[in-house]
Amino acid sequence: MTGNLDEIDWAILEELQRDARVSLSELGRRVNLSSSATTERVRHLEARGVISGYAAVVDLSAVGYPVLALVRLKYPGNRHEPLRRLLGERREILECLRTTGDDCYTLKIATTSMDHLEKIIDELAAFGSTTTSVVYRQTLPYRGPARPTP
Template structure:
């Protein structure tokens, strides 16, 4: 279900994506609404599922994960449950996207060391061929969706 958002909703989302802990009074000031009006909008965006949750952004290096990699996995066959179980068991696999094209999955993996990354890749390789790219730098951190441009 698509939720119709007006420009003020998009402004609220943009501010909360920059700082999910922003006090509602400050959010209201930034989007030029009263505190009660912005509170109602945030509650509506949460109840309709537009705002799916709030989380802390963690500096991976600061907590010991000095290695970040993107792994592409070609998964032959159609029984994906064993891979899904591994994803549930391995916290170093931060994200997994099912994709079209030659690769079936795109995974974001962290490790404390290169040998740890190698062990994780070896576990993934039991499901199919992998291609691993180690990330030098996060040039553009995840920023969330912005209001679409209209012609």
């Protein structure tokens, strides 16, 4: 077992990562469990925090956010609360990772235009220096983890 997950747990996770809307009875069929056993397994994975939620995958361009950028932020200060407040207010900031190395944070930002991106970068620049990379294309969308191999 890896991380206290067995083969069936990993099979359930792989199926749910492919299609989180699959019915529990269909999920059970796919992993060779009864519907009640599948329901119990999924509830257990949720209770343990292995499954932390379910979400729709949204095409950013289709909803008016065609510009995607990765922004690295060097934050020389030690008071992170003002930055956390901005992160909570700006829904264009899709993801924020606290990182090691020269940069303190890496942010994934979706905007309606380059002008819109520039305004958000200007707001972030109040916290430190930024480096921005605009994404041409997402060649591999997020797909979730697979079972680790020893």
